[in-house]
Amino acid sequence: MGFKRIAYVTMVMAHKDLLDFWKAKMLVVAFTLFPIVMMAIFGYMFPSITSANPYAGKFSSPYGRLPIAIVNEDGGRAGEEIADRFAQLASSTGLFEVRDFASLEAAKERMTEGKLKGVLVIPQGFTESLSSGRQAILTIIVDDTNPQAASSIFGQASSLVRIISEGVAASRISGLGAGADPMALLEPIGLERRPFVRGSATTFQFLAPGFMALTVTLGTLSGLAATISREKEQGTLDGIMVSPVPRYTVVVSKVLAQTVRGMIQSFIILAVSMLFFGVRVYGSPLLMVLTMFLAVLSFSGIGIIITAISGEQETAMTSLMLINMPMTFLSNVVFPIEQLPWWLQVVGKSLPLYYSADALRKIIVLNAQIHHIAPDLIVLALYSLLTLSAAIPIFVRSVSR
């Protein structure tokens, strides 16, 4: 059988799959809504700082306004002033929502309940230390249940304290007279941070590419499992198998149809991210298409193997969950992979999603060229090749049992 005929029947079968999909209107609606809902949720979970904020770009919290308490045990004037200044800065930067608490015990109680994320303590003797020229220390207690949030709270609180502290120092120095430049005295060497990425990078800018890869992957896996097992169960697969088309073209056509679906979904995600959440694409759209294509392909083999082994739809879908859940959390999409213990990092890095998310992120955010992401693409291509060449014979055997 010639290549042209093989390509033709493959296209015919892929076209039928897409037509069959298109005819299920409710399915099309859900399919379109899924990425929109997903991105809307993630987009609001990780808001970007708007330019109306004077501190835009300087401070950003991936967690929005976090409730923290100020407990003033000092009783002096300086303590009072620091508390006010901190609260004011916290609200103008949009980092924290500050509440006053009379005692540390009460604040700790609220934190245990999860109603507070941190407690800033102005200790006894703070005013005295400050006025006697010693370094006055503030303490912050943070909710350690989420280490990532905890370290970010600490970092942000530190930067606010630094601003206050610089202010205090500056006024003291100018009190000395002599026309000295207070900043020069305080910070003989200044370090200014300039963003690596053009424009105002938001957390979401980094997250969106990962979610694109994730959504496409989840969609491909469940889509493949659903269409293959449905055709098996409803009996239409027999109609194909009893006709003179090579067995493997069935697999190839299914993968092709899923790829088209996956690409459509990922571009919906991109459009939503760009229109509503200020995500900007700095890299080449063509390279994105190539990466998305490999992202879908790299998971097709796994989807087919699971479906073939499972035999029927519910088993297949349930077995897929076994992969989907860990993959979501281990592949550097939602949580930074560095946070994981080494062995979970190994698991995460052995899943193709890690590489497709990585490549996509580099293209979208860093305008990476093909040679920058070549290692990712090679891993994805090898993954596709290996899993599909195992999947095809497994599929063929499973339908002629």
Added chain:
Amino acid sequence: MAVEAFGLTKRFGNFTAVDHVDLSIREGEIFGLLGPNGAGKTTLVRMLTTLMRPTEGTAKVGGYDILREPDEVRKAIGLVAEKLILYPRLNAVENLMFFGRLYGMEGEELRRKVDELIEMVRLEGFKDFPIGGYSSGMRQRLNIVRALLHDPRILFLDEPTAMLDPQSIRFVRDLIKDLRKGGRTIILTTHIMEEAEELSDRVGIIDHGRILVVDTPEGLKSKLGVSNLLEVFLELTGRDLRDRAENRIPIRAVGRM
């Protein structure tokens, strides 16, 4: 011979569904394969139509070996399976066009064939509706002509009248008689005796995976001295119900049903 089986056997685990079947079906005849539930009719048909690999033995269908020349076999045969081979969301034309293309048909030729077949089973008025909305009778009529797109010389029909109303049964049986025109061989499985008697030139009775006897309906009746085929059938396969321990099939097979 249209079909010749040589020791064809299928085992599922240690359960033998088809047991060393030797069978010859002549060109142009309607052959009725009769057997109780679970006798192995569908399994036998699936092996002959290249959908299932035999555990042992082989067969020639249309002169080609099912193991060595499966594509030649596939071009020669049409299959009306137990389950409908139609996509419920697609309409009649889309369904037939799709399967036609798998057989290498294209363009005007395919269009004409599809229209002709739809008219043959009087579904012209419904050809643009998704077949999921058809009645069982309409669906089965379309399902039968779906197997005729490439004019197969040999047609397998696995219980083509199951679950149909009397009007549809009549229509389908007349259609089957029509289909033998031009020397087409038809292999029909059923456990409805009157159907086998009305349609078949010869019948084979199968039970527990073994072919018990092959003869004309008249030959069988006179041999056993009974008046109808139902009595022949019960005489040969026993009067007990068919519930056997072996019928507790593994769950993996559920997807097949």
